[in-house]
Amino acid sequence: MARSAPAPNRQASLDLIEGYSLEMTGKDVPSLIEAKDRIPAGTRINVTFLGNEDLDMRVAAAKAVREHGFVPVPHLSARRLKSQAELEEFLGRLQEVGASEQVFTIGGDPATPEGPYEDSLALITSGVLQRYGVREVGIGGYPEGHPDISTDTLTGAVRDKAAALREAGLDALVITQFAFDIDPVLAWIDALRSAGIDAPVRVGTPGPAGIKRLLGFARRFGVGANAMIVKKYGFSLTNLMGEAGPDRFVDDLAATLAERTPGTGLDHPDKPGGVGLHFYTFGGLGATADWVHRFRAERSTTDAAGTAGQG
Numbered sequence: 001m002a003r004s005a006p007a008p009n010r011q012a013s014l015d016l017i018e019g020y021s022l023e024m025t026g027k028d029v030p031s032l033i034e035a036k037d038r039i040p041a042g043t044r045i046n047v048t049f050l051g052n053e054d055l056d057m058r059v060a061a062a063k064a065v066r067e068h069g070f071v072p073v074p075h076l077s078a079r080r081l082k083s084q085a086e087l088e089e090f091l092g093r094l095q096e097v098g099a100s101e102q103v104f105t106i107g108g109d110p111a112t113p114e115g116p117y118e119d120s121l122a123l124i125t126s127g128v129l130q131r132y133g134v135r136e137v138g139i140g141g142y143p144e145g146h147p148d149i150s151t152d153t154l155t156g157a158v159r160d161k162a163a164a165l166r167e168a169g170l171d172a173l174v175i176t177q178f179a180f181d182i183d184p185v186l187a188w189i190d191a192l193r194s195a196g197i198d199a200p201v202r203v204g205t206p207g208p209a210g211i212k213r214l215l216g217f218a219r220r221f222g223v224g225a226n227a228m229i230v231k232k233y234g235f236s237l238t239n240l241m242g243e244a245g246p247d248r249f250v251d252d253l254a255a256t257l258a259e260r261t262p263g264t265g266l267d268h269p270d271k272p273g274g275v276g277l278h279f280y281t282f283g284g285l286g287a288t289a290d291w292v293h294r295f296r297a298e299r300s301t302t303d304a305a306g307t308a309g310q311g
């Protein structure tokens with residue numbers, strides 16, 4: 001039986017949303033330019049490394065992120081890199097545009113590697129990243145597992161990557177696969193902390209988007225979306241028209257984290273032990289930026305007593 005979340009806690013929701021990060025693809029530069037005035041300066045924006053983009057597009061996207069006053073976090077997809085030379089070319093060009101300090105290393109969807117890197121650990125231990133000014137490395141986390149990879153393998157991989165980053169003197173953070181259900185996310189954060197990993201966690205969160213599109217990505221990436229889960233999230237499988245936003249997901253996650261030992265959980269997402277949000281902008285950067293503004297406004301209103309009340 002699903003745990004019922006505590007009553008919404010406005011301040012906790014506002015704390016959790018602080019310092020959120022966004023994700024865009026190499027094709028989303030027009031969307032970034034359209035939305036740039038509604039995204040807080042200094043926001044971290046990840047740039048995906050998908051099969052249907054090329055290096056020029058990825059470098060141009062990271063450059064645009066930097067030029068508009070945000071922090072670019074380019075993805076390095078281990079299995080999609082054809083050689084060390086390609087990795088060095090990509091990192092060199094990112095460094096030239098001031099976009100190599102923070103990267104996100106990811107295994108890469110190909111079933112077999114296209115080059116020398118089997119997984120994201122191989123990129124971290126290659127010794128190449130530091131040579132191009134990389135200071136911080138994001139790694140993936142899967143509260144609900146992965147369709148092609150066992151949970152034991154994934155757990156071992158997070159541990160090995162965190163250890164390798166510590167050894168290499170690189171900062172680490174974990175960005176989780178998106179979810180519609182906070183229970184597996186909270187259990188996964190507890191397991192990470194019990195394993196002694198205090199890297200900040202950015203919880204993957206679906207930005208507002210069409211319900212059909214959300215379900216399409218959930219199916220493609222192995223994210224739980226049964227009738228009970230999506231009902232808690234705020235939509236119904238019997239009506240796939242319309243849009244859904246993460247309002248309840250963020251409120252429930254924030255209120256639950258806030259109930260925990262003070263000083264854990266809701267610390268700023270860039271501090272060890274902290275938890276923040278990473279939005280997968282399936283419906284567009286602008287739609288996600290607008291959603292954040294509305295979400296904040298609704299929770300910043302003061303009640304009759306003139307204070308930002310609880311719940």
Ligand SMILES: NC(=O)C1=CN([C@@H]2O[C@H](COP(=O)(O)OP(=O)(O)OC[C@H]3O[C@@H](n4cnc5c(N)ncnc54)[C@H](O)[C@@H]3O)[C@@H](O)[C@H]2O)C=CC1
Binds near residue numbers: 141149153
């Ligand atoms: N969480 C996210 O936001 C994203 C996740 N992914 C995908 O998640 C998967 C895991 O990536 P990481 O967490 O960096 O794992 P990883 O690179 O740390 O690898 C963990 C283990 O899974 C194996 N593995 C990695 N990719 C695989 C694949 N495509 N098929 C079968 N086995 C694979 C590795 O050999 C290793 O033993 C990759 O397929 C990656 O493309 C891709 C983009 C974003």
Ligand SMILES: Nc1nc(=O)c2c([nH]1)NC[C@@H]1CN(c3ccc(C(=O)N[C@@H](CCC(=O)O)C(=O)O)cc3)CN21
Binds near residue numbers: 025026027109221
């Ligand atoms: N296992 C796994 N693989 C992934 O590639 C992946 C995840 N998980 N977790 C979430 C992120 C987000 N990802 C994506 C992938 C495509 C679009 C997207 O908007 N695609 C456009 C056109 C293609 C493009 O713009 O690149 C689309 O309309 O599908 C967004 C986020 C990839 N990601």
